[in-house]
Structures are given as structure tokens and as C-alpha cells.
Amino acid sequence: MAEEHRDIAIDFAMALGGLAIVEKDDVFQVSYPLDHSTQLILSELKTYIQDLDPAANLVQSVVDYENWNKNWQAFFKPTPITEQLIVLPEWESPDDFPHPIKIRIRPAMAFGTGTHETTQLCLEILDDQILGAERVLDVGTGSGILGITALLKGAAQVDALENDPFTEENISDNLELNGIHSGFNLQITETPLLNSPYDLMVVNIIKARLFPILPSYFDSVRTAGKVIVSGLLLTEDQETRELLSQSPWKILKTFTKNEWIAYLCEVK
Numbered sequence: 698m699a700e701e702h703r704d705i706a707i708d709f710a711m712a713l714g715g716l717a718i719v720e721k722d723d724v725f726q727v728s729y730p731l732d733h734s735t736q737l738i739l740s741e742l743k744t745y746i747q748d749l750d751p752a753a754n755l756v757q758s759v760v761d762y763e764n765w766n767k768n769w770q771a772f773f774k775p776t777p778i779t780e781q782l783i784v785l786p787e788w789e790s791p792d793d794f795p796h797p798i799k800i801r802i803r804p805a806m807a808f809g810t811g812t813h814e815t816t817q818l819c820l821e822i823l824d825d826q827i828l829g830a831e832r833v834l835d836v837g838t839g840s841g842i843l844g845i846t847a848l849l850k851g852a853a854q855v856d857a858l859e860n861d862p863f864t865e866e867n868i869s870d871n872l873e874l875n876g877i878h879s880g881f882n883l884q885i886t887e888t889p890l891l892n893s894p895y896d897l898m899v900v901n902i903i904k905a906r907l908f909p910i911l912p913s914y915f916d917s918v919r920t921a922g923k924v925i926v927s928g929l930l931l932t933e934d935q936e937t938r939e940l941l942s943q944s945p946w947k948i949l950k951t952f953t954k955n956e957w958i959a960y961l962c963e964v965k
């Protein structure tokens with residue numbers, strides 16, 4: 698699919714409930730659980746993509762667990778984020794990489810392998826902002842990758858919020874893979890209980906789902922604490938700034954990668 702359409706298509710595919718996205722060259726692969734609504738979702742996606750890019754080639758298949766893993770091995774490679782930090786698929790040997798912080802991920806039905814720009818932007822900012830002993834709020838935890846990174850970097854505690862029950866098993870596998878046995882408190886719910894104020898909050902959710910919930914987190918972080926907001930396209934910058942201007946969060950810096958933008962804010 699043509700590059701200028703790809704991120705828009707991925708955004709739409711995720712908004713339809715896509716659980717896992719992998720990208721390689723000009724191909725992207727999105728997965729949905731197989732249930733009564735799968736055909737409806739796929740036909741909506743097909744119509745949208747054909748309108749967007751009539752030349753796009755669409756392939757649909759049902760994968761069993763073994764092939765699912767093989768697919769992942771073709772797409773999911775070690776992903777260095779900074780000189781300090783690298784994301785590794787579970788089948789790679791950590792000893793082969795010099796980075797002091799190695800986040801190990803089992804790819805599954807949850808977003809957050811570190812291969813997507815929105816995750817990479819959060820990881821890059823977290824690498825700089827976690828200094829040790831922080832209380833962190835991770836909203837839309839997916840695979841758990843951001844909360845796990847915060848703990849590996851020395852945060853004291855992570856409250857991780859997710860509304861998709863399909864992520865739970867993957868989060869638990871990833872905690873195990875990274876040797877994390879305490880400090881990660883997961884709530885799978887639409888109505889989380891917060892232990893505010895936090896020192897740092899990170900959220901990586903696409904606009905359609907983020908904007909309705911973001912104001913309910915405006916008071917979750919202490920004065921002078923930090924907030925990382927990701928999941929937004931560059932074309933959504935103006936609207937995002939307008940929403941953030943209604944919050945007590947002042948934008949300190951923006952970070953971009955391809956079509957995506959993330960915001961590092963400080964609480965006034």
C-alpha cells in the first residue's frame with residue numbers, strides 16, 4: 698500500500714479493534730480475534746482501504762497458533778530505541794545485545810511489540826524521563842511494554858490500565874519474561890480506580906479513543922510531574938494542542954517519527 702495512505706489505514710484498522718499491527722516495508726498486517734463480528738469488521742476495513750487506495754492489495758487469512766508465531770518471526774526483529782534501550786522478541790538471546798535495558802516481548806494479541814512508531818516515541822521519552830522511584834500511570838497498557846520499561850528503568854510502581862481483556866495473558870507473559878514479580882498493578886476495566894497523584898503518566902492511544910477519556914486524567918499527575926501523550930498523527934497536532942491547552946499540562950517538547958507525533962508535558 699502506498700506510504701502516504703498506510704498510517705491512515707492503520708489508524709482505521711486499530712479503531713475497528715485491531716489487536717496487533719506489524720509493519721514491514723510497504724506491507725502491514727493487522728489481526729482481529731475470530732468471533733461473530735470478524736466478518737463485519739473485515740468488510741468495513743476492505744471498503745475503507747479500497748476507497749483510500751484502490752491499488753492496495755488485500756489478503757485475508759485465518760492463522761492457527763503455530764503459523765501466527767511464524768508470521769511474527771518474519772516481522773518482529775530486535776528494535777533498538779536508544780543506546781541504552783532495546784526491545785527484543787522473546788526468541789532472541791539477550792546476551793547478544795550490549796544495551797543495558799532489554800525489554801523482552803512475546804508477540805500476541807495485544808498491541809505493543811515496539812515495532813510501531815507510537816510505542817517507540819514513548820520508549821525514547823521514558824528512557825530519558827525515568828530517573829528512579831517514580832509512581833507511574835500507564836494508560837492503555839497493551840502488551841505492558843511501557844510499564845515494563847518504566848520498572849526496568851527503576852520506577853517504584855506502575856498502575857497499568859487496559860480495557861481489553863484479551864491483553865491480560867500477554868501482559869502476564871511479558872512480566873514473567875522480564876523477571877517482574879512486583880510493582881506492576883494491572884486493572885482491566887473501563888472504570889479504573891486511580892491512586893493519584895502519579896509522578897509520570899504515559900498514554901499511547903489513537904485519537905478517536907483517546908480524546909473522550911483524556912480529560913478524566915487531567916488531575917492524575919502531581920505538580921511538576923510529567924505526562925507523555927502518544928498515538929497521534931501529525932495531522933492531528935492542532936486538535937491535540939487545543940485539548941491539551943484545557944489541561945494543567947504544559948507541552949515541553951514534541952517528538953516525531955514518520956507520520957506520528959508524541960508530546961512530553963509538565964504539570965503546571
Ligand SMILES: C[S@@+](CC[C@H](N)C(=O)[O-])C[C@H]1O[C@@H](n2cnc3c(N)ncnc32)[C@H](O)[C@@H]1O
Nearest residue numbers: 808809816837838839858859860861901902906
Ligand atoms: C496503541 S495501543 C498501545 C499499547 C502500548 N501501551 C504501546 O505503547 O505499545 C492502545 C491500547 O489502549 C487500549 N485502550 C483503548 N482505549 C482504552 C481505554 N479507554 N482504557 C484503557 N485502555 C484503552 C487498547 O486496548 C490498546 O491495548
